[in-house]
Amino acid sequence: MLRTPSPSSLYGLVDMGSNGIRFSITDLSPATARCLPTVYQDREGISLFDAQYSTGVKGPIPQDTIDGVLSSLLKFKSACADFGVPEFNIRVLATEATRNAINSQDFRKQIKDATGWDVAMLPKEAEGRIGAMGVASSFASVEGLVMDLGGGSTQITWMIAKDGKVQTSPKGSISFPFGAAALSRQLAELSVSGSESASPSMQKSKNGPATTRAGLEADMKAQFRQAYEDLDPPESLREKAKRHGLTLYLSGGGFRGWGYLLMSQHKVSPYPIPIINGFHVTKREFQQTSQISALAAEQSVFRISKRRAAQVPAVAFLVNVLVDALPMITQVRFCQGGVREGFLFDTLDTATKALDPLPAATAPYGTACAGDLAELLFAGLPGQNDLGRTLPASLNAALIRAVADMMYLHLPLPKETRSVAALHTSLTGVLASAHGISHADRALLALTLCARWDGDLPPPYSDLQTRLQAILTQQEVFWAKYLGVLAGLVGAVYPAGRVDVARPRLQFAARWADGLGKKGLNQGVVLQINCRRESHNDAMTAPAALNPLVHELEKVGKKKNRVGGEHGYGVPIQVEIERVLE
Structure with missing residues (x-):
């Protein structure tokens, strides 16, 4: 069922980039704004950069291209009217290709x-800052270097985004003319004869620009290294770079294309989450330039257009330069956030920015007692014990609240389809468009909600479940199963999701304990369930109703059910039921 937002909360945005034009209508209602929920989106594959070089040399944007842009804008104007977007909430943003066009003024007129x-022209510095805000919108927190690769240019800065506060370099972003389309053209124009063997310092023209690929490579490396110093990262980032390395956050169409190519070659194949935002790789995987370039040239890959495939050699060149110039990079994260997301995120107040995107996305689906259900589930998980044993950090309060919000969503479905629908919820279901959720959280939520319902998965869905498990640790998979079965028990006792906190049917207390397992040699979890005695006529917690649910929970901890086989991960689960008179 389509949710009808208030028209005053709708924003229409046109992002006229170098490689294409994006149109979107976003609902910024306070309850859901953190995830930038899109109610309409479209894209026109008009490259304003390529159009200016249609004759081989740079010229004005041709009139037939302008006519195509006008036609697509008028179509979007009609869409905005249909959705009821107020005219004062519509923005048209333009970047490098429009800014540098010979006939920019006439085009905008x-x-x-x-x-x-009116067309709002983003200057280089603002384009970089807005792009960086798009990265901040794409994750619960950000700490590292940020790059945005457009068609005409690329920008770099550093960022620390946490608790709704976004810090970037006081100097803004540093922009380079190394966009995917621009660099493709530059590489094509370079001479590769004779002087390729010369030293990089000799491979310059009289006016300074590099005249060979090797010269361009050396020049770009020097510029990126200098940019890192000029951006003056804070001491905390410099120290992290020395000790553990930095994460590089990437946005822009060229980098997203590279991410989809890497996704197609992932060790978990086919990769189970068809969403680029939140996908991450190591530096070594990121730099598979020869393999990825060959793949783009020979095969059709999901989300890689012919234009994007043609730009892959230039992106590969940039990737190699970047990794060599900035060796402190150890992890790379891809995001969907760009100018559109950054502009919208920048309009939000600090409190909204500080929200974790996962529970912000699931909140509309929770019952009125979702908070009470989350507290109950949280009480059913053990904390840290004296030996330092604890749960994976990813099983945090945000995930548990998301489970509580979503655990009744599939109740109306036929019993045999609930687990299948739940498995797809965060992948291609109602949360697919939620912005800012990590792949680990999507996988954890999918597996937990799937385990919340009875029954095995039919093929081919069991294969999807296996691939989702493969992108997580064994510990995460085990506790997702436990949490899901625990949610199933809670859902059976509270079938409508309504909790009377004054007279609760269930109370949990979980702890780590020694002496568990068949031989009493293992450390595991004891879950104590307190409930009213059967004499109170509460059939939901009577032994006949509760004992089968407890049995399913204890099965999770059986040795045969360890994640990864006999020598994989698992801990014994022992449930103790105490029935009390009130």
């Missing part, structure tokens, strides 16, 4: 005459 909309 034609847009104004046709639509009544």
Whole structure:
């Protein structure tokens, strides 16, 4: 069922990038704004950068290209009217290709005459800052270097985003003319004869620009290294770079294309989450330039257009330069956030920015007692014990609240389809468009909600479940199963999701304990369940109803059910039921 947002909360945005034009209508209602929920989106594959080089040398944007832009803008104007977007909430943003066009002024005038909309030109520094805000919107927190690769340029800065506060370099972003389309053209124009063997310092023209690939490579490395110093990262980032290395956060179409290519070659194949935002790789995987370039040239890959495939050699060149210039990079994370997401995220207040995107996305699906259910589930998980044994950090309060919100969503479905639908919820279901959720959280939520319902998965869905498990640790998979079965028990006792906190049917207390397992030699978890005695006529917690649910929970901890086989991960689960008179 489509949710109807208030028109005053709807924002229409046009992002006129170098490689294409993105149109979107986003609902920024306070309850859901953190995830930038999109109610309409479209894209026009008009490359304003390529259009200016249609004759082989740079010229004005051709009139037939302008006509195509005007036609797509008028179509979007009609869409905004259909959705009821107020005119004062519509923005048209333009970046490098429009900013540097010979006929930029005339181009923008034609847009104004046709639509009544002014075109907001983002200067280089603002483009980088807005792009960085798009990265901040894409994760619960960010700490590292940020790069945005457009068609005409690329920007780099550092970022620390946490608790709704976003810090970037006081100097803004440093922009380079190394966009995917621009670098493709530059590489094509370079001479590769004779002087390739010369030293990089000799491979310069009289006016300074590099005249060979090797010269360009050396020049780009020097510029990136200097940019890192000029951006003056804070001491905390410099120290992290020395000790553990930095994460590089990437946005922009060129980098997203590279991410989809890497995704197609992932060790878990086919990769189970078809969403680029939150996908991550190691530096070694990121730098598979020869393999990825060959793949793009020979095969059709999901989300890789012909234009994007043609730009892959240039992106590969940039990737090699980048990794060599900035050796402190150890992890790479891809995000969907760009100008659109950054502009919208920048309009939110600090409190909204500080929300964790996962429970912010699931909140609309929770019952009125979702908070009470989350507290109950949390009480059913053990904390840290004296030996330091604890749960994976990913099984945190945000995930547990998300489970509590979503655990009744599939109740109306036929019993045999609930686990299948639950498995797809965060992948291709109602949470697929939620912005800012990590792949680990998507996989954990999918596996937990699947385990919440009875029954085995039919093929081919069991294969999807296996691939989701493969992108997590064995510990995460085990506790997702435990949490899911625990949610199933809670859901059976509270079938409508309504909790009377004054007279609760269930109370949990979980702890780590020694002496568990068949021989009493293992450390595991004791879950104590307190409930009212049967004499109170509560059939939901009567032994006949509760004992089968407890049996399923204890089965999770059996040795035969360890994740990864006999020598994999698992801990014994022992449930103790105490029935009390009130």
